[in-house]
Amino acid sequence: MLLIRCPYCEEERPELEFRNAGEAHIARSANIAGESDDDFEKFFFIRSNPKGIIYERWRHIHGCARFFNAVRDTVTDKFVMTYKAGEPKPSKLPGAAK
Amino acid sequence: MAKAAAKTTASPSAERRPALAGRSTSATGVKVDVLAPAERMSLRAPEASLAALSKALGVTLPKQPKTSATKGGRTVLWLGPDEWLVIDEAGNDPLADCAKVTALHSAVGISHRNIGISVAGPAAEATINSGCPQDLSLDAFPVGAASRTILGKVEIVLLRTGEEAFRVECWRSFSDYVFTFLSEGARDAAG
Numbered sequence A: 001m002l003l004i005r006c007p008y009c010e011e012e013r014p015e016l017e018f019r020n021a022g023e024a025h026i027a028r029s030a031n032i033a034g035e036s037d038d039d040f041e042k043f044f045f046i047r048s049n050p051k052g053i054i055y056e057r058w059r060h061i062h063g064c065a066r067f068f069n070a071v072r073d074t075v076t077d078k079f080v081m082t083y084k085a086g087e088p089k090p091s092k093l094p095g096a097a098k
Numbered sequence B: 001m002a003k004a005a006a007k008t009t010a011s012p013s014a015e016r017r018p019a020l021a022g023r024s025t026s027a028t029g030v031k032v033d034v035l036a037p038a039e040r041m042s043l044r045a046p047e048a049s050l051a052a053l054s055k056a057l058g059v060t061l062p063k064q065p066k067t068s069a070t071k072g073g074r075t076v077l078w079l080g081p082d083e084w085l086v087i088d089e090a091g092n093d094p095l096a097d098c099a100k101v102t103a104l105h106s107a108v109g110i111s112h113r114n115i116g117i118s119v120a121g122p123a124a125e126a127t128i129n130s131g132c133p134q135d136l137s138l139d140a141f142p143v144g145a146a147s148r149t150i151l152g153k154v155e156i157v158l159l160r161t162g163e164e165a166f167r168v169e170c171w172r173s174f175s176d177y178v179f180t181f182l183s184e185g186a187r188d189a190a191g
Helices: A037-044 B002-010 B047-057 B094-099 B124-129 B172-190
Strands: A003-006 A011-014 A019-023 A053-059 A067-073 A079-084 B024-027 B030-034 B039-044 B068-071 B074-080 B083-088 B106-109 B114-120 B146-151 B154-162 B165-171
Touching: A003 A079, B024 B172, B030 B124, B030 B172, B039 B094, B047 B094, B074 B146, B074 B154, B094 B106, B114 B124, B114 B154, B114 B172, B124 B165, B124 B172, B146 B172, B154 B172, B165 B172
Parallel strands: none
Antiparallel strands: A003 A011, A019 A053, A053 A067, A067 A079, B024 B030, B030 B114, B039 B083, B039 B106, B068 B074, B074 B083, B114 B165, B146 B154, B154 B165
């Protein structure tokens, strides 16, 4: 079983306590009604779906119930790091070769 | 709020029929008992309100993850960064105590929503681990540790009350499932 570190519980917990909540760092426009259809489509539907490092939102739903962000490698399924919701995208990843 | 709460507990007109009342099962090395009804409260509050709430409740609200505090039959369990579960087994109403607090908080009575199940004995850890993926060794989950987690398919709140004793809190509608699961787990742990 995967162990995922919850930044609020400050420890690694079994994956069964967590839910994925989609890609992270997607900012909603402050003027959503003024968005063009193309821009709205990009915001609403288009996701990066990379092969490799992805930034995701996760929720410790059966634990502290908090949302947080996680950096995961989609190839190895390994979690690189997790950080609290609202914190900026980490500029440097621990042990990242790429 | 305090008055209303006091009224409902004193009223003889409503007959209370707790789920699974008095059910119990045992296997070699472990005993699973449905606990007596208790007063329970879900408490949400920001950091700034904690001192006032702790004073009103008579127990210091723990700020560390996976911890709890007990005083005078009242246990406060850390569930999240701003969320606690208060269980009072002494018959005092924590809602009434919090009603006097003016600091920002949300206190919701959930006495009848949950039931408590005690799992005790040398095989208690193995019994709960039959459906709970957390590390329950004494190093990782010491006495007094508390956490919301899962058991089989349902969410529970787990509190370690002793080296070989746990309290499992689950929603009333899931209690049949949880009790049966723990009974099976106890048999497996003993086997």
